Amino acid sequence: MLKPALLFILALVTTFNLHAAQQPYKRTLKLMGSRFDITVVADNEAQGEAYIDWAVGEITRIEKLISSWDPNSQTSAINANAGKKPVKVDRELIELIQRAIAISKLTDGAFDISYASMDKIWKFDGSMTAMPDAQTITNSVEKVGFQNIVIDSEASTVFLKKEGMKIGFGAIGKGYAADKAKQLLIEKGVSAGIINASGDMNTWGKQTNGNPWKVAITNPLDKNKVFALLPIVNSAVVTSGDYEKYVTFNGTRYAHIIDPRTGYPATGIISATVFAPKAELADALATSVFVIGIEVGLNRINQLPGIECIIVDDQGNIHKSDHIEIEKP
Numbered sequence: 500m501l502k503p504a505l506l507f508i509l510a511l512v513t514t515f516n517l518h519a520a521q522q523p524y525k526r527t528l529k530l531m532g533s534r535f536d537i538t539v540v541a542d543n544e545a546q547g548e549a550y551i552d553w554a555v556g557e558i559t560r561i562e563k564l565i566s567s568w569d570p571n572s573q574t575s576a577i578n579a580n581a582g583k584k585p586v587k588v589d590r591e592l593i594e595l596i597q598r599a600i601a602i603s604k605l606t607d608g609a610f611d612i613s614y615a616s617m618d619k620i621w622k623f624d625g626s627m628t629a630m631p632d633a634q635t636i637t638n639s640v641e642k643v644g645f646q647n648i649v650i651d652s653e654a655s656t657v658f659l660k661k662e663g664m665k666i667g668f669g670a671i672g673k674g675y676a677a678d679k680a681k682q683l684l685i686e687k688g689v690s691a692g693i694i695n696a697s698g699d700m701n702t703w704g705k706q707t708n709g710n711p712w713k714v715a716i717t718n719p720l721d722k723n724k725v726f727a728l729l730p731i732v733n734s735a736v737v738t739s740g741d742y743e744k745y746v747t748f749n750g751t752r753y754a755h756i757i758d759p760r761t762g763y764p765a766t767g768i769i770s771a772t773v774f775a776p777k778a779e780l781a782d783a784l785a786t787s788v789f790v791i792g793i794e795v796g797l798n799r800i801n802q803l804p805g806i807e808c809i810i811v812d813d814q815g816n817i818h819k820s821d822h823i824e825i826e827k828p
Contacts, residue, residue: 582662615667674778
């Protein structure tokens with residue numbers, strides 16, 4: 500379920516839709532254990548830096564709420580009390596978990612925040628010389644299952660039924676943080692910008708010529724070649740890919756994205772790029788499509804209004820959803 504930092508979507512952000520006095524201001528920093536590039540437009544440097552500070556503050560707040568590495572976070576409290584008792588948490592976290600469960604139901608469990616319960620039996624650092632045996636793989640997902648996440652909305656509590664069960668937001672956390680930072684900046688009056696959360700791209704505003712921002716998508720088999728330019732209008736684009744982290748056994752390429760239902764790595768797809776109104780949703784769907792495969796994945800995407808997808812299979816072939824227009828570079 501873990502999604503890597505996206506390396507092959509590049510935002511073409513050379514110009515902004517700004518008044519004559521406005522300029523773009525950018526800062527690159529490490530947040531949530533990943534690289535964030537935050538770009539805003541402002542009247543002057545001091546204002547631009549203040550805008551970016553607001554975004555950083557919001558992302559930091561989200562991290563403290565959802566981090567499973569911080570022993571003082573509410574997510575860690577939920578995990579520590581798995582199988583023991585419900586934990587009272589903020590309404591914001593309740594709603595985030597509820598949305599995650601809704602995606603789990605939509606994808607038949609291909610997306611599941613309880614993936615954090617999985618035993619780490621697969622290694623993608625070159626050290627694996629053989630596949631784990633079938634029983635070990637089956638046992639590795641014994642505690643995984645979104646059905647065992649119990650939410651009491653009225654009491655604002657979360658309870659994990661099985662002792663040792665855990666939830667984690669590795670597949671949607673950065674996207675959610677980017678969404679919240681973008682929302683805050685828009686409320687503050689920032690007219691245009693991009694938040695790139697380690698490849699989870701979130702934009703608003705337009706270029707100076709009135710055209711939307713465009714992203715260049717390269718083929719993961721040859722990152723020096725761009726095969727598509729696509730506009731993103733006040734929306735997000737996220738990719739899940741195995742182009743750097745995978746293992747090959749008996750001629751089959753296994754991605755580092757694990758199917759939480761079976762414990763086996765996904766196969767057949769090298770990258771899945773999803774365009775959606777929010778990065779949180781694009782995050783979850785990109786991971787899900789990667790797991791459930793080309794045919795089922797595109798079928799699900801085609802049923803969702805305002806969502807589009809591009810898939811590159813393990814042979815380098817490109818597949819896309821019904822309503823996306825690919826502009827050749």
